[in-house]
Amino acid sequence: MPELPEVENVKRDLAIALKHNPKINQILFNTVRLRTKLDAKINSIVCGMKIWSLIRRAKYILFEVDNGFLLSHLGMSGSWRVQGSNGDKLKHDHILIKLSDGNMLVYHDPRRFGVFEWLPNKVSMSSKWLIHLGPEPFDASEFNTEYLHKKLSVKKNAIKSALLDQKLVAGLGNIYVNEALFLSNISPLRKSFRVTKFESEILVKNIRLVLQKAIDSGGSTIRDYRRGNGNTGNFQNQFKVYGRHGLLCLSCKSKIKSKVIAGRSSFWCPKCQK
């Protein structure tokens, strides 16, 4: 479900709710595992610690506590919400974090593809979840024309697959890759090494553009996604190609094509994108 813009919005909404740095009173698990096993020891480790800040890295949210981080990944259907301790209890509420201010953080995830793990300080950024991630799209010193073109120039796979690879650039998912390729007039089927340096520059610009617009719109809600404040996003109303199979290209009126590439539905305009 959630790509960088959605995770960024969840993070921002949670940060507002946590701005007074509440302590963690208790963490309760209502299921044995998400994508990985939930470690029952987490409660005793972080109990009594304050939540100092929230960090987003790629599609991960890191809750910074006294001597480490709680790492959360939302998978396809995960969401966090903040509610009073006597708030609603929903099916698929798997993690409850009771806070000293009377509020409770609730992790909801029907498909249970998410991740929730404890990263002590000495591990943190070198953990297996984070160590292989590529640059953040908005980090111009690391993610730029030279970097992208150099990486793409040695890859034989489709550009669609390359951009979904979190080692190349972190945070893109299926929706925003489709949208960024449309804005850049590049077919998702194009071999990565055939993307020119000039096109790499366009691509970098459009990846940032589409992500920024999506962040500003609160992310995209297809079905499950909710912001940390419970609201839906609005960017789904601005999709140019994603989910528009058979509809007319907003630029040239050709029919939008659809095909599975790298196991994911891909949408593009055969006339605008070459």
Added chain:
DNA sequence: CTGAGCTCCTGGGAGC
């Protein structure tokens, strides 16, 4: 090493 395909899981929508 690389890329394609499978896998974890539930629920919603389409089609019959």
Added chain:
DNA sequence: TGCTCCCAGGAGCTCA
């Protein structure tokens, strides 16, 4: 109404 099939914002793993 109800059943079955297919599909979904991710990403690690296996296999050729």
